[in-house]
Amino acid sequence: MNKPDLSVKIGNLTLKNPVLVSSGTFGYGWEFSDFYDVGMLGGIVTKAITPLPRPGNPPPRTIETPAGLLNAIGLENCGLEAFIKEKLPFLGGLDTAVIVNVAGAGEDDYDKVVSELADNKDVDAFEINISCPNVKEGGIEFGTSPASASRLIGKLRKKTKKTIIAKLSPNVTDPSEIAIAVEDAGSDAISMVNTFRGMAIDAETGRPVLGNVTGGLSGPAIKPLALYQIYRVSLKVKTPIIGMGGITSAADAIEFVYAGAAAVSVGTANLVNPAAAKEILDGMEEYCIRKEISNIGDIIGKAH
Amino acid sequence: MNKPDLSVKIGNLTLKNPVLVSSGTFGYGWEFSDFYDVGMLGGIVTKAITPLPRPGNPPPRTIETPAGLLNAIGLENCGLEAFIKEKLPFLGGLDTAVIVNVAGAGEDDYDKVVSELADNKDVDAFEINISCPNVKEGGIEFGTSPASASRLIGKLRKKTKKTIIAKLSPNVTDPSEIAIAVEDAGSDAISMVNTFRGMAIDAETGRPVLGNVTGGLSGPAIKPLALYQIYRVSLKVKTPIIGMGGITSAADAIEFVYAGAAAVSVGTANLVNPAAAKEILDGMEEYCIRKEISNIGDIIGKAH
Amino acid sequence: MKYLKKAKLIENTVITDDCRRLKLECPEIAAEAAPGQFVQVRTWDENGPLLSRPISIAGVSNDRKHIELWVRIVGKGTKAICSAGVGDEVTLTGPLGNGFKRPEAGELIYTAGGSLGAAPLRFFAQRFCGCGDLKCVCGAATACDMSIFDDPVIKSTGAVLTTDDGTMGKKGFVTDALNELLDEKAPDRIIACGPHAMLKAVAAIAAERRIKCEVSLDTYMSCGIGACMGCAVPMSAEYGKPYAHACTDGPVFDSKMIDWEAF
């Protein structure tokens, strides 16, 4: 068989393959460039960018749980200005889509980051993080109410022609409601899931382990939950879904595609094995060849 | 040190110790009696009982996931009549609290089971399952709307003087809302969490693994999520919480107590190791002795 | 009575690339085990899968102190089990489930084992050799798997050995060899264990020839002790209930009670 066609269209952006790397788990890309050519990926999603630098939460910020990772980083990042100056040039030089994850404490923060980068040639898309469980001011609030999610996305839609991806919170009764709201408001795609709210307690001391008390759970533990949410939401929206949550192997990634994801994103697995995303991409290609799937698009949502 | 006091009051029921076993993971008790004297436990929660027998869902009904178990049993049970005749006598003969888990397709079903057992001397309490993710007709609906949860509990409250425990769904934006609603409606206690909605897909075939397509996730994978929900809800309600979700060791159980649970319940761990609940009870006692905790009540919610 | 025991691993023998024969010291289970029953096995605490794994009892030592298990590495649980070292403690729960019916005096029984499915049949032969009249067929996909049957008990039954690809023994499926035996003479009972497709085929043959047939099913199990209702097997109308449970009602079932279409 010829090489399968793995390309995917997300809004007006064509990804050369469906393997992205998730925000907060891939630094700004260059951290992984000793291990493989990160330009081979479908896209790189940056750590959340806020207008000003954020110091992040007090440690401990991460703790391993059974098959999972709890984190409460608190959106530590260098801020918009340093991002443009120090991080973006490397990303812009790669032959891969650069997706900037945007976060903030209020609508203005999101607006500022998107407006500033709206015409930047090194940026291909925005992932709007309306679902971070680890900052108290905002983020998660947008993600749990269809009305405020819709208002935020609607506002940002007016600021840029670039692809907008809304990143949903899984910590809701029905993620489809928010998905429909952001789709109607002009989001080109949806990415899900962000982390599930969780916490760890030290049995010896009786105290919460994380400096931030609560955190967000990622990794293989949440894979069945993420698959379910994507399966369910993909029945309700027409925009493509970028699926993530515990993807560790090519088989995992393929399951997300069957569930309804047009592209997949590798998160925690990058922290475990720095070559994870490359291995998953290679494995997906092998899978398509072995199964004689000439176009990955043919199997999207086929578990339905 | 003397033996610590492990007893707990839940409504008008005193549990001799805080270790229960969860509905659907301990059969009707006798299945475990070859392994230890199950009468030593604080209480036994039965498999969900419905007025009529239910055949359950088509197989496969369970599948292991990373550190978790997905199930879609579909409330298979022998029905109220056979339960009273065949299962209850054994349970009634034990020196432990017998808690009947009640489920149904509509309010009438719950009403029927509770009314019928309201004066049965072998029954000590009812756990009202408003949170089963694996039956389409009802269950989960009560668990996701404060109004219907409140109406159902209010109705059942009138039917029995025995302790009523409302079992909440974790698949909601804010479990505190439902907790407050059922507390106001007369529930003596809250038990949480039931399973998280999830699914598994077979990467080779692209098809859902479970006969029921979707299922509920339990086991160590969900422990951080359960701890968080209990921590959060215990800030909002005064009624005792029976905490569960991935408890596998005495240390796990102690963490739930610190998070805010007055009693704990062992579920999936029983399936993995039939002596799990006994070992956890023994370990909690040892913990209290080692830490010189004379009354387990002293550490409830102390992580706050 | 069911036991939960730490059993010492006495021998761990390589049978094929991916199969091991384990000998475990567990007098309680050995004393009560019947052919067709199984044990739940765990060799890990934290660093392993969640659930224990069900494995058929392949035999019991003459002094009834040890049990034998035959295990094929197919995933992480069996991999961990097979890499246990001699002297290690293995956690066993058992004996579990209902075994094959005891043979009656003079009963003619044909056994059909596919690959490691031969394990419980081997225990049957070991226990009941002499009680009835036994003719055995054992089939494997290819020659590499034939060493599974290189076992004194199986040999003593004079079993017909087949491979699907003819690389060793008789060429063809177990069912082909079974049919040949059946053409010669109808037995009182067929008992079978092996892959799903093979059992289905054996059940069809038995139904057509109206011969009593017991199959030992391999279903996904969680608890193995009747607590979770996870191991449902769809049953035929005759059975009276839509589902049976493999771990308590089985794993051995009368093949005509099973709804093979739904299963």
Place this chain on the structure above:
Amino acid sequence: MKYLKKAKLIENTVITDDCRRLKLECPEIAAEAAPGQFVQVRTWDENGPLLSRPISIAGVSNDRKHIELWVRIVGKGTKAICSAGVGDEVTLTGPLGNGFKRPEAGELIYTAGGSLGAAPLRFFAQRFCGCGDLKCVCGAATACDMSIFDDPVIKSTGAVLTTDDGTMGKKGFVTDALNELLDEKAPDRIIACGPHAMLKAVAAIAAERRIKCEVSLDTYMSCGIGACMGCAVPMSAEYGKPYAHACTDGPVFDSKMIDWEAF
């Protein structure tokens, strides 16, 4: 350059009940490793913990083909690592982090190692012996742990050995022995690695005596390569940023830059 490699385990030696010395073949990492750097280690695929585990490089063989790790079993990850067999493949990422500053000619350096914290200091001594003037103190809680220091490199430094309980070597804490040395003569630098409480005490001593001091911190890490921002270390005002990251800015830090109160 950082490498992700499968390294062959060449030796796995028991040092104490719960400590092992591992020798691994990994020329790429061995060639570039500097004292104070670490590797991320994995010996499992499915049957193990999620994250890799950070372990200091305790030395490099003369031919720069092998690295040495000293590991204490404290949980499931280190248990799996220490039970790897000779010949097994171990997944390593490294060398990671920033090591100790290279000694200048004639620089007088005191090293203080608590228990396995001696590992990176041993590599320092191995690499730089001769470059500066080294005086070493190694402390353990009790005699059972003293065999950690029974190592040719550590011996060659003439290290002062202490135990908290006096069951072997000098009685007292590492810091007591360090203070004695300091009373004799002030060095140009102290370098230390060990339990948190010990490092804090060493940092306080160095601050009081106004001696330059580097400590190698043991923080909880996820990625080890600067990707997750998980390994935050609270820093003093002087550092200019509220947090540094142990895996990229450290694990070796100038002790006066750390906000010991918040840490």
